[in-house]
Amino acid sequence: MQHSAYVFDAYGTLFDVHAAVRRHAAELGSEGQRLSEIWRAKQLEYSWIRTLMGSYRDFWQLTQDALDTAFKLVPSADPRMKQQLLDAYWQLDCYPEVPRVLREIKSAGGRIAILSNGSPAMLEAAVRSSALDSIIDEIFSVDEIRRFKPVPDVYDIVATRWRLYPNAVSFQSSNRWDIAGAQNFGFRTVWLNRSSQPDEYPDHPPELILLSLEGLLAAL
Template identity: 35%
Template sequence: MATVLAFDVYGTLIDTHGVVTELEERLGKTGKGEMAAEFSRRWRDKKLEYSFRRGLMGAYVPFGQCTREALDFTDRALQTQLSDVDKDHLMTVYARLPAFAETTGALERLAATGMRCVAFSNGTREAVEGLLEQAGIRERFEDVISVDEIKRFKPDPAVYAHLRNRLEVPPGDTWLISSNPFDVIGARHAGLHAAWVRRSLDAPFDPWGIEPDLTVTDLDALSDRLG
């Protein structure tokens, strides 16, 4: 049976900080363009926090709503005074973020080995399909599997069980590929293999005693190790 690689999307395949240039322009109108990188980081962190909190509360909403609420919060926290038009524009930009430069080539090499590749995301299927299409990599995946199908968020164990059920593949033949330590730990806790894409050498891994099976710097390195 072929090994399945389940790729996280935001931050692993797609560069979530691709919005920084747009933030510089929008924040520049209020004289705060230099805050763009910080704004991007806090927006992403808050979006994940909101998904964790909603998961614990049993108050699921689509991931896009977490993203918009996190945008509103970050605007308030940094007092950047973005208009509703600016926020709508930034949400549109978020829906067409670029893939990391090595993504296409790495996916091609992995597919050539006979491994099955799927996208596995907190985003809705519609949102992820659109994101992958505009990035030119949708055809590299045999399927898109969304947590929206069971109304839970990573790292809920039910999410990884849903992935296995959809794939109909034993846990030992399933790898999660993610740049997010919480996702890697969640997958390992659920019995899957997991590779951590450590895109920043400054990024620490959570000291929980649960380690990734494999750590790589990018998807090229992943294809070298698993290919």
């Protein structure tokens, strides 16, 4: 085993951020996917802007704010679906390979954590709904420092709490900007490039690029 600590981003890495909209695709109509993409983009944009401003709102509030904006930008989607979409966000589907990969890492002696922008309540709900609570050792949320990724202090939460040098941590994320932030901090990084996106931060390269978390098992 290459690492004793495996830390995962949550949204887009373990949990499918588009699952909430997909669950209600029939009611939302042909522009449901566009609504979902704007919702996600605004959710992240608001986290970065609020960190720069020093004006923190937790990720659940930003998730609600982002959905309000998405409905305004996609007027064909019925805004009366808002509460159903928000309720669904508390029970996002995890990607199919996630339970087995995490179990095998755990069985091989790896310590497993989530490090996420999500609020503690959101993350705990997602972990429970995917039955990952018996596998994951700890959930780290930016809520405790009231700043969002990719500021270095977020990644330092893990290093400080677990008393590890950064290069002892394998950090996995589907978000290329998150990988850049983690690599800049000193983590060993794995970019989960599920949809074969171009590399936007070549000066902060990941150690490994995978299409699925299954690739982690080769190193166990």
